[in-house]
Amino acid sequence: MNVVIVGGGLAGISAAMALQETGVQVTLVEARPWLGGATHSFRRDGLDVDNGQHVFLRCCTAYQGLLRRLGTDHLATVQDRFDVTVLTPGGRGARLRRAPLPSPLHLLPALARYSPLSPADRLRAMRASTALRRLDPADPALDEVSAGAWLAGRGQRAWAREALWGLFITASLNAEVDDASLGLSAMVCRRALFGRTGAADIGVPSVPLAELHGGPALRRIQEAGGTVRLKAKAEEVTADPKVVVDGEPVAADAVILAVPHETAARLLPAEAHPGPDARWHALDASPIVNVHVVYDRPVLDRPFAAAVGSPVQWIFDRTAVSGLGSGQYLAVSVSAADRWIDVPTAELRDRFVPELRRLLPAARRARVRDVFVTRERRATFRQRPGSGARRPGAATRATGVFLAGAWTDTGWPDTMEGAVRSGLTAARLVRRHLEGVRDR
Secondary structure (H helix, E strand, O other), X not given: OEEEEEOOXXXXXXXXXXHHOOOOEEXXXXXXXXXXXXXXXXXXXXXXXXXXXXXXXXXXXXXXXHHHHHOOHHHEEEOOOOEEEEEOOOOOOEEEEOOOOXXXXXXXHHHHOOOOOOHHHHHHHHHHHHHHHOOOOOOHHHHHOEHHHHHHOOOOOHHHHXXXXXXXXXXXXXXXXXXXXXXXXXXXXXXXXXXXXXXXXXXXXXXXXXXXXXXXXXXXXXXXXXXXXXXXXXXXXXXXXXXXEOOEEEEOOEEEEOOOHHHHHHHOOHHHOOOOHHHHHOXXXXXXXXXXXXXXXXXXXXXXXXXXXXXXXXXXXXXXXHOOOOXXXXXXXXXXXXXXXXXXXXXXXXXXXXXXXXXXXHHHHOOEEEEEEEEEEEEEOOOOOOHHHHOOOOEOXXXXXXXXXXXXXXXXXXXXXXXXXXXXXXXXXXXXXXXXHHHO
């Protein structure tokens, strides 16, 4: 039996490999010339550049399982202990580091010493944390409320919402705290911050994303007998099921659409949609902007750092990963970047390079060799209040046609972990469907 998977991102790769492990033949169709979807790399002036900085947490078990299947788990490094330096313009900054205490006490010492907040704000943050731990992320009522409104109702002033909660929620949901869904925010905080002691430990790739995901996936799928069609455009999916690829119908026993939600809406027959059109079509999209700065000398003495009180959100040292021989290459990652997505590169340089000087004293003595920008206009769906109710499940109304993607109802935010989980769910439903086909 043959399953056609449309989309070669992490969702499609995960589905393909899971099906192949059970002996199912797969054909993976990808419009771009590479696998990996939103996690890809390119060469620029001798550097290996990722389209955007991607990290994961120790609690992202499905994603780490994919890396093990790909044989690339040794190419990503996970902290021994959650530890983040938080920079402030002109200030001495702060450090959030988990203590060797059982959860949920492991982060309380760091919060008690978190200098960007006043002692009174720290106390209020502890109280809000206690209330947040009691929330059930699966409660549909939480999907209708913004995290910002809920936190404000528990004494979290605007600065506390930005300087503390925004560090985690904005980076995880690609949404400002005041615009983010409370349900997804509660899920992230409960799973990562208040879950198992090491759940929030941060993992960072030590090679370009193309070497971590896309390249190994292509080899593994083909070695297992699968067919991968790159630069192949899926034009239509019928309820037969069948996929029209570059004008040619491709019959299948099942189809998985592992593509962005707007693409799935276009390809899927109207009668097969898993819910009312206005619901899952209205997910919209939220952008991410990355400002890449190459210096003539080192200016950051750690793998990454966060920033508050600045348009800079997170800074990553990309020197070794990119293959840069001398100097230092930093990537500034800005989530919920509606404000910056259409700003010309020259203006972004004029805004962010001085900000890096304010945050990093060593940058004031360094010469900037190069600045360039990567933009993901539709990096994630917009994870605002009400978005949870719009996320469809993996099954459609067409027998044998399924959906995958981090935008589907995984229970997780639109992240690499959510993408992998969606692919595994779709693969499980396909196997169940194929068993029924065999029995007939």
